[in-house]
Amino acid sequence: MQHFITNDDLSLEITTAVIQRAHAMAQSPADFQNLARHQQLATLFFEPSTRTRLSFTSAMHSLGGTVLGFESSSSTSTAKGESLIDTIRVVSQYVDIIALRHPQAGAAQLAAKYASVPVINAGDGAHLHPTQTLADLTTIDHYKHRLNHLTIAFAGDLKYGRTVHSLVQALMRYGQNRFIFVSHPTLKIPVTLRAQLVAKNIAFEEVTNFAAINVPLDALYMTRVQAERFATPAAYDEVKDAIQLTPAQRNLLTPETLLLHPLPRGHELPTTFDTWPQAHYFDQVKAGRFVRMALIETLLAQNH
Amino acid sequence: MQHFITNDDLSLEITTAVIQRAHAMAQSPADFQNLARHQQLATLFFEPSTRTRLSFTSAMHSLGGTVLGFESSSSTSTAKGESLIDTIRVVSQYVDIIALRHPQAGAAQLAAKYASVPVINAGDGAHLHPTQTLADLTTIDHYKHRLNHLTIAFAGDLKYGRTVHSLVQALMRYGQNRFIFVSHPTLKIPVTLRAQLVAKNIAFEEVTNFAAINVPLDALYMTRVQAERFATPAAYDEVKDAIQLTPAQRNLLTPETLLLHPLPRGHELPTTFDTWPQAHYFDQVKAGRFVRMALIETLLAQNH
Amino acid sequence: MQHFITNDDLSLEITTAVIQRAHAMAQSPADFQNLARHQQLATLFFEPSTRTRLSFTSAMHSLGGTVLGFESSSSTSTAKGESLIDTIRVVSQYVDIIALRHPQAGAAQLAAKYASVPVINAGDGAHLHPTQTLADLTTIDHYKHRLNHLTIAFAGDLKYGRTVHSLVQALMRYGQNRFIFVSHPTLKIPVTLRAQLVAKNIAFEEVTNFAAINVPLDALYMTRVQAERFATPAAYDEVKDAIQLTPAQRNLLTPETLLLHPLPRGHELPTTFDTWPQAHYFDQVKAGRFVRMALIETLLAQNH
Known part of the structure; x- marks a missing residue:
């Protein structure tokens, strides 16, 4: 079965x-x-x-x-x-x-x-x-006509965000993808995922803010920091707004950059981006x- | 759309x-x-x-x-x-x-x-x-074959009862309807609704008990007084039983009078009326x- | 109707x-x-x-x-x-x-x-x-091709277990069935059910453990003792494990004995019996x- x-x-x-x-x-x-x-x-x-x-x-x-x-x-x-x-x-x-x-x-x-x-x-x-990962792959494939040779940035809660872990692992199965991880230092990708990337010799970098990204992106995958993952409200408050997309980051989003989010969203993705032509989070749905x-x-x- | x-x-x-x-x-x-x-x-x-x-x-x-x-x-x-x-x-x-x-x-x-x-x-x-109003209109039209030239009494909570406000406004769109509002003095129709009736020169009267009705009714529309609309239990208790249909009001209900209620009901409409031939509240459903x-x-x- | x-x-x-x-x-x-x-x-x-x-x-x-x-x-x-x-x-x-x-x-x-x-x-x-009783009858009929001339043991909570009462009453309508009731002394079948059995001259016996059963069974119908039926946790604890099917009772289950349970189950029916060929509780479902x-x-x- x-x-x-x-x-x-x-x-x-x-x-x-x-x-x-x-x-x-x-x-x-x-x-x-x-x-x-x-x-x-x-x-x-x-x-x-x-x-x-x-x-x-x-x-x-x-x-x-x-x-x-x-x-x-x-x-x-x-x-x-x-x-x-x-x-x-x-x-x-x-x-x-x-x-x-x-x-x-x-x-x-x-x-x-x-x-x-x-x-x-x-x-x-x-x-x-x-199945969220399947939805993400389908969306990327629909607009890019490929699932390899992609440069994708993941931003937000990379430590607890299972959609990020799943999508990265799925994209590792395709050739020549490159990842940029953007997060507060306490919300970086887990050690095990990093070890997998290293073992498979996959290109990736880890940064703590959008300004550190200096390559054109095929996709920017945003995620929410979930309060329920933290031991105390103070621990959550410290990191919740570390990564936010603001009009200042518009340069990051070229006409070729898919803006993705698994939803539901928080402050990290303001509704002002909803009219951006490359905003595809409802297409993921x-x-x-x-x-x-x-x-x-x-x-x-x-x-x- | x-x-x-x-x-x-x-x-x-x-x-x-x-x-x-x-x-x-x-x-x-x-x-x-x-x-x-x-x-x-x-x-x-x-x-x-x-x-x-x-x-x-x-x-x-x-x-x-x-x-x-x-x-x-x-x-x-x-x-x-x-x-x-x-x-x-x-x-x-x-x-x-x-x-x-x-x-x-x-x-x-x-x-x-x-x-x-x-x-x-x-x-x-x-x-x-x-859509409750559509159901009410459909019921009246089914039995009366018209939505104009009707004399309709509304009884109960006329202040907070949205079904009453909606149905009155819908019936105002048809010609020559006349309304009688029966309620405790503190549960009369809102000022705004009264102003609309006056502005459109529509015939209506406001009374505080069934005995004051002295015209034949095409329909009697009963409503429940909802406890949740009141600030205190005492405020609710004071008015909840002010308007009740009892066997004494049988004279009010001629063979031509539709007895209506949007349900759910309270004490205002005893089940003894359910066998009345003109009781149509389950037909409204x-x-x-x-x-x-x-x-x-x-x-x-x-x-x- | x-x-x-x-x-x-x-x-x-x-x-x-x-x-x-x-x-x-x-x-x-x-x-x-x-x-x-x-x-x-x-x-x-x-x-x-x-x-x-x-x-x-x-x-x-x-x-x-x-x-x-x-x-x-x-x-x-x-x-x-x-x-x-x-x-x-x-x-x-x-x-x-x-x-x-x-x-x-x-x-x-x-x-x-x-x-x-x-x-x-x-x-x-x-x-x-x-309808649980219908499911039980259908299961028995499917495997035994009859609903009469059966020897069926009921075990567990026979006092409050409505599925037992219903099934016994349904089987009383068919000829020549014989019942064995196995329970803690405080969880025996109700007086009214016993009176019905006596009045209809139906063969039954009441015992307090499996060892007292000395006839081959066509079916063993197990039931759970439900905590919510008892006034105090202590009252429940006293009887809850009185009747349990253990590997020691394997002799009770011949190749002809249907093992039945209305589910959900508790400790009285360990999952070790699930692979028993005559375990039919999921067939009842x-x-x-x-x-x-x-x-x-x-x-x-x-x-x-």
Whole structure:
């Protein structure tokens, strides 16, 4: 049974096929609207994530399928002490595919072990959020027509931001990408990620402000500093506004620079940039819907 | 892009067409069951309103479409600080039409400004609830075959009751309607509404009890006094039972008098009236489903 | 109007037909996937029960129908004081059939009295849960090809466990079944149930541990002791682990013995038994989906 727990669960070849399929679906959605007819998706969200849940739901509806599930653990049988494993086994009897969101790292992996239908990881704690990465790759590929030979800056919370870690790892699979990491000194990329970059001999640099960037960017990927990751409000306050995009950084954004953000955003990305022609964060949202459609189609195809 | 934020957003001509279409849908629902096939409605309810949410959902299902959304703000990304504007922009990527319920007056207007799909106001605080008004108009038109030349009494909380304000304003657009307002002296209609009635030279009177009504009524529209509108429990207790329909008022209800209520009800409308032949409050519920179908159809038609 | 509030609401003949229909649906689901097309089910869950709610939802989707509703009373209009009766009358205007879960015994009976569409009892407090019983009967019939001449042991909380009471009563309608009740002395079957068994001259015995069972079992039906039924934590702690299935009881389980449990489970049924060939508790879940499909079909058929 093929699941989608990490981005590595799909080979580079299949990942590329899924992204191309997403482009075709966005181009002509009516051609795909009966692909999952009479099939059911469960959205099991043990922690709330409205945007991700609605994206999966919209994707399944767009394929002609139906959706059931729950949106937070407060109203689930886990209150009666049902284990995740039993929940997964039970729901496997109801549906054809499961999208699981869970606050604990590793939960999706565990679920996949016991499910009798494909499981998609819709985020497991601070660990992984691989369909966000697919949305990011699809957006970049749509506008750049390639996923290699790119210079991409990542800015904001690079320590805890799982979307950054996932996207960097995914882009490492393609050739000749170069990364610039922009963050407060206490929010730099984790040691393990740095070690991977070094081991694979991938070009990267780490800076603490936008002014230190002196190469043209193919993309600037902004992220929010999340208060809930910090031990104290003071620790959060110290770093939260260290990296902000302001009109002063307009020079950084050439007509070739995609401005990206996984949303939701904070002060780091003011709405004044929304009218910038290369602002594509709402296109990432759109890409997320279509690439989830393509992913669901790919995983469901195993059953036929 | 045509939205439906206030009743004035639809011309009198289109409002009439929507009401007639609702009658046709109620008459023969099977003729309309594929009208919105492969289209999606988002029900974004930032405050709970089960009856309204289920009415929209049933309406969209009855047109063959699908529905996604949330039922209260507690489980949404707004907990992560996402703004209403960003939520609307995100959800615009997922669906073809949005029904928005929000505790703040003006929220629907703001949402419409940023949405790339039609927005329906499903209630914004104490401000407006225009689809309830459509349901009321459809019910009256169904039984009276006209929306003019009517004598209608409104009773209960006329100060805070937005359904009363909306329906009165909607009926002011039709000719020769006459209003009688029955309320405790502290719950009379707002000054602004009174000024509109005077400016348009519309016949109305304000009384403090049912006994003061001495003309035959085409309809009696009852409303509940809502505890949550009052600063103190004592202020609520003082007025909550001022206007109640009791068997003593049976004379008020002729065979021609529609007994209406937007529900939910309190003590003001005892269940003993439910068997009264002219009790039509559950017909208002039914009309609400069909007129929401007609409204969704009308707004979706723009996209084709 | 035919409702399904207790198992006695369906004659033995119709119950048998529903079970046989569920077998056919499980065998060939594609033959039934348009049976309820353009029909709507409301899942009105005034208390959370994710498993039951998702089972009904999956069942309706599998028949081609749509579903709307709520998953707990916290986000319903009951917060505004709407009565159960008015809620049922309102929702009757939206859907073709209702599944109601409510914390109060008798709520489903009351709802059925006022609904204008069929009502299914999806559990009313500690009182009844008749569709769980249908799932249990379907599972037993699937593997034993009969619902009579069975020797079945029930173990765990036999005092408060409504699934036990319902299943015993349902099996009493078939001939020559024999029951063995295994529980802590304080958790024995209620006096009323014992009186029914005696009155109908049905063979049963009551024991306090598995070692006292000295006949081959057709089925062992385990249940969880629920903490919420006890006045104090101490009262719960005293009995909660009195009956547990351990490897020592493997002798009890012959190749002919179905091991059943309504789930969720506690310590009484360790996961080590999950690989036992006769462990069928996840098959009960599957049967629950298909027998709910058959039940919905049966009740909807009245409208045509």
